[in-house]
Amino acid sequence: MTDYTLYYWPAPFRGQFVRAVLSYAGCSWEEAGFDATSIQRALKPSGQLIPHMGPPVLTDHRQGVHLSQMPAILAYLGDKYRLMTDDPVLKAMCHKVVADANDVLYEMTRYNGAQFWTDTDWEAFRPRLQRWMEIFEETGLRNGLTAGSGFVLGTESPSLADLVTATLWGTMTDRMAPLRQMLDTDAPAIAGLSDRIMALPSQAELCKRSEALYGDVWCGGQIEASLRAVL
Numbered sequence: 128m129t130d131y132t133l134y135y136w137p138a139p140f141r142g143q144f145v146r147a148v149l150s151y152a153g154c155s156w157e158e159a160g161f162d163a164t165s166i167q168r169a170l171k172p173s174g175q176l177i178p179h180m181g182p183p184v185l186t187d188h189r190q191g192v193h194l195s196q197m198p199a200i201l202a203y204l205g206d207k208y209r210l211m212t213d214d215p216v217l218k219a220m221c222h223k224v225v226a227d228a229n230d231v232l233y234e235m236t237r238y239n240g241a242q243f244w245t246d247t248d249w250e251a252f253r254p255r256l257q258r259w260m261e262i263f264e265e266t267g268l269r270n271g272l273t274a275g276s277g278f279v280l281g282t283e284s285p286s287l288a289d290l291v292t293a294t295l296w297g298t299m300t301d302r303m304a305p306l307r308q309m310l311d312t313d314a315p316a317i318a319g320l321s322d323r324i325m326a327l328p329s330q331a332e333l334c335k336r337s338e339a340l341y342g343d344v345w346c347g348g349q350i351e352a353s354l355r356a357v358l
């Protein structure tokens with residue numbers, strides 16, 4: 128029996144965070160595919176597996192539950208597979224990292240594709256992206272990242288925050304190579320953490336499979352085309 132079914136587009140964007148955790152936890156899952164994901168998204172809320180505006184949606188077959196919203200799905204998986212501490216403060220810090228990552232995706236796609244990138248808009252946004260990198264860097268430094276014994280980021284065994292951080296910055300800078308220099312400059316510890324996590328066997332295999340399935344796509348569509356044009 129397959130553990131999960133993931134409803135998401137054929138792209139390593141928000142759904143990739145769910146894939147990264149499932150892969151690290153050694154779970155089996157099926158991709159529902161573009162058509163099934165589109166159908167679910169278009170249904171009236173009363174007919175959906177779980178009321179939602181857009182994917183990802185994750186079905187846990189063993190528990191018989193459906194979940195939507197990337198942060199909620201990751202919180203569920205993080206608790207289920209012991210990827211977060213029980214300490215309420217540190218758990219909140221982990222959720223903060225997930226929420227920050229979700230905000231970065233929202234801004235990088237210009238509010239979920241509401242607008243396309245222009246050269247002028249990108250130049251105005253660059254300092255804000257650098258600030259996001261600095262926020263992740265400082266979050267890591269305050270949590271012991273560079274000492275190699277962090278308690279939110281850089282933990283001895285990868286935490287949910289580690290997997291989310293690496294999936295965000297590692298995937299983004301892999302697909303959008305011009306951004307890697309910014310990450311190395313503004314968040315060198317996060318760049319190093321991302322490299323280490325992405326080199327883990329489970330994550331390396333996921334990256335290899337994603338490249339084979341999705342090519343160099345990141346968020347996809349016209350919003351990605353406009354982003355590549357300004358980069």
